[in-house]
Amino acid sequence: MSTPDWFDRIPKTELHVHLEGAVPIETLWELVKKYGGQAEVADLEALRRKFAYRDFPHFIQTWIWKNGFIRNYDDIAYVGENIARNFVKQNVRYVEAYFSPTNFTRHGLETQKIAEAWRRGLNRISQVEVKLIADFTRDEGSRRAFRTLEEVNEARSMGIIGVGLGGTEVEYPAELFREVYARARLLGFQTTVHAGETVGPSSIWSAVRDLQADRIGHGTRAIEDEELIIYLAEHKIPVETCPISNLRIGAIRTIEQHPIRHYFDRGILVTVNTDDPLMFHNTLAEELRLLETVHRFTRDEIKQVVLNGVESSWLDEDRKRELKLEFLRDPVWSSTT
Template identity: 40%
Template sequence: MTKNDKYDLLNEFICSMPKIELHLHLEGAFTMETLYRLIHKYGGDPTIRSLEDIKQKFNYDKFEDFIRTWYWKNNFFRTGDDFELSTYETLVNLKQQNIVYIEAFFSPWDFEKNGIPMDEITESVIRGCEHAEQDTGIQWKLIADLNRDHGPEAALKHIEKIAAYKEQGVIGIGLGGNESLHPAAQYMDVFREAKALGLRRVAHAGEAAGAESVSSAIIDLNAERIGHGVRAIDNPDLMNLLKRSQIPIEVCITSNVMTGAVTSVNEHPVKQFLQQGLKVTINTDDPTMFNCTLNDEYSLLLGVFRCSFQDIKKVCYNALESSFLDHVERIQFEKIFNEAWDQVPEDLIS
């Protein structure tokens, strides 16, 4: 077998292997077709005449372009039905990559200005997930993303409301928004209260702010997973802490390039994270907005970072171990993973 043959076979396996994604925002993972239909439902946009035009719009020169485009597309999600249909089509689309389970963020408070109450969005998103599970078998849990920009007082009110949906699949909270303007420490009470309410807790950190933001998410918030964590690489003590504690990092390589958190794919510290024994998981963040897929992200490990197939296997299983699945669910997915990996010939892995 030539090196190229082996590379092609490994890439093929990456596309077909069962995968778990832990850091994906539903508002950034809609399908282009869904958005195109919604744009026309609400009277169209003169700049969008085809799906290709949307694709063009999702090319950004700078972070401000991305943010502007993010709000532009939010404008076309106006009813519970829009969210339900979009969620359904998103999950069906993800299943085509053999993504078998997701823990997806959704931001029910970001659309209140579009006139949709938080409970209507939440219930619609749940319905969309349930429908997709019935049709494709994909399994899911939801994490409500608290926007730092809304402030800790609003967040305290929000977690009480979200805890009411715990039995329906909304299992936790995430902390998103502008991390340099609103440090994690402001949210200590929110995370303490969320824990008391039985919610799981994750935080974006070290993406738009430095290593101290990651440390704060761990020490002040007791976050159970870190979203991005890129800047942890700047602080050896923090790297040690992450290694010792095995707090999972939700790595999103393409997203970090697109938002400028790293200057290029090659500059991303994912390889160092792996080499230094951190619990790395691979994710897409906002796949449609960043024009990437989970398959692409795993392929980067192979093609750009020259990771071994053992590393890729480790990262796959890390997602399973870092998930908020209960024991019985975890065993079920472990079986699915084992069956797939047992079929990979030894000489392909080594």
């Protein structure tokens, strides 16, 4: 790795990262070897090359293939520990991370124990605080989501503070999950919804109106609706953008097309995130670097985006204030390299 620059060294938060998509490649390689996967991938380089996609179905196929090497609770804890180590390396201080219990329940593991295993692994690294968001998959339907919700509710002492909704946006609209979200709110969970990644503004409107989402994941296509831009800004609904993910999935054709500059200028509480760093070979520093090199953000504006991450988090107001002060006290902001 080259010498860490300003973007590597500044303190950061991550609000949109999937633990199953954030496995460090070296950690996955260890698991591939453990389970005799070398017949399919000869070495670390071959494994790295697996994470390039012809299209979206191929992306999903690769995702499922990779999960096949995470088979028991100890594997999950091992992965969790190494993800947390990776956050520390990048000076990520606070994280709200998605985990998808059903990725593993179909292999016979139980939701509560999956949450416990992630917590066990993440807690081995004390320099970063990681809270959990249980992610429902649209494609599995609302009945499965209801069940997952009740299960994660029993495991909420593992640091589960919110729920999210991912999966195929086009075939499974947000309104199908209205009752699930109402129940989640009643139980005291915060809410976020992946919306406007592959479907247009109507999907985001449904997330805010039908599901009353506290945050929007991606929100890439809000740009197509002026009224929605105004709504998101006025209601201070944070948008968890993931520009490189959008590019790799084909939601945008070039990185220049990502609307983050416009959102920032229009006063939307916008944050920058990696989504699935294993799948997309990206880092948070790289995402922030693009703000400068592509979207012409000044360093002060980048600092604002970083602080938006704290503001958009689900920490209480006192903790937000403390964390912002901690970030601002860091001497790195005034260095130029």
